[in-house]
Amino acid sequence: MTPSDRRAVDDVHRLRLAAQAADTPHLPPPCPADLEGSLAVPPPATAIEEWAAYSADRTCVASVRLEFPLEENDNAVTAAVFLVHPAFRRRGVGTRAAEFVRDRATAHGRSRILLAADAGPGDRSAPPAQRCFAQALGARPLATFPHLRLLVDAAPRTEPVPEPLRLRFWGSTVPEDLVAQAARLEATLSADAPTGRLEWAPQPSAVARIRDFERMRIARGRRAYQCGIIDARSGRMAAWTALSMTRANPDNALQAVTVVDPAYRGRRLGLLVKQHNLAACRAAERGLAQVDTWNSAENAHMLRINAAFGFTHAGTRSMWELAVHPPSDAGRPDVALDR
Missing domain, CATH: 3.40.630.30 (Gcn5-related N-acetyltransferase (GNAT))
Incomplete structure (x- = not known):
């Protein structure tokens, strides 16, 4: 097709x-x-x-x-x-x-054949009909990803970032002077994220991957709001986050990447960069009402961060492997x- x-x-x-x-x-x-x-x-x-x-x-x-x-x-x-x-x-x-x-x-x-199934907030795994169908096909469960939703009116207020850090905002395309650092951080996130039984190899650090993803997002009519926290002493990007929206759903955004450089962890930068990026997105998107994200059930650290930010349980995505x-x-x- x-x-x-x-x-x-x-x-x-x-x-x-x-x-x-x-x-x-x-x-x-x-x-x-x-x-x-x-x-x-x-x-x-x-x-x-x-x-x-x-x-x-x-x-x-x-x-x-x-x-x-x-x-x-x-x-x-x-x-x-x-x-x-x-x-x-x-x-x-x-x-x-x-x-x-x-x-x-x-x-x-x-x-290997991987399948995904979504369930609503009333079921913490795939719905019974989907479970029965997957089992009849010979599929086995691999992983679950809690679906979390934030009502933006319940989001925390922005807090200042500590010195000597600075905020920098951009849209759907990472600036050329930051794209190599974005690739480095994304590879770090991919390597650190727990995969459990998925056995999914991390992606390499590659500027081409960032640019190819941006082309895909733009082709789909999506628009992004992104924020980085930059160390003014070195120019190093300490944290980065992104929100993405489709044309058909002006009330909903997807919380995409959020990653903090390992050298800067433990300073609440994940929370801070998400606060400021959401505030910028809300200023531009007056109809925005909610933000959705999915995290691995094994990623306790990110689940804690999102809970502290105000995200609550809204469903579950289950991954299966089909024989x-x-x-x-x-x-x-x-x-x-x-x-």
Whole structure:
């Protein structure tokens, strides 16, 4: 599926809206610009395949997005989207789609298939129906990521940063004089973040990764608000954070990266940089009401920081690993997947 496939793009967007309303009404609805941009520009060092499944009467019944890492973690494929239209569930469509994902993983020489499932605040793991489906497919649970939400009116007020530190703000593109430091900090964050059973290798320090991510974000119509804390003595970036927003959801922001240089930790800089960045974002985005973020359940440090900032539990994202070879053969319903 490509951006020029207008019918397929529209069909998939409508399917994702229906699935969001049925499964995850606590999350912001999918953004059409985000979908179109994701077809045009992949994540850094990643190949993508976007598939739509149609029934015999050409009704779109499932949406599958596969992401194939090209450098580190190149033994895996992530089904970043794996959705069956609510009106077509319990008809074997999901089983057929899982078989198709296994076929694509095998074709790319991948030995691991990762799936994600979101649950609302009333369930601390995947919903029972999703758990049963994953288990029937032979998937095993790997990790959980608590979904945290901040109501911005409950956010703490900004506090001054200590001398000789300075604040610096920018938008969707990291300034050229800071991008190498941003790459260094992002690699530090990737290496330090606990992965548990995910067994996910950290990304390298690379300016190209930062720039490729920015191109992807801009292609998706997203806008970012970013803040760094700079040591005036050395010019070193001690902390960095980012918020991102889609075109379709002016009331919601995603809390993305927050990282503090190891040499500056223990000074509350993570809290301070988030305070000032949120204040700048709120000043520009008058409709902003809430901020969402996800942290590994094993990342106790970041969970404490976000709790102190005012984030509260809003749901859970579960990661599963699907067996490349199914536990048993299953029937194939009459559906076809179109790329």
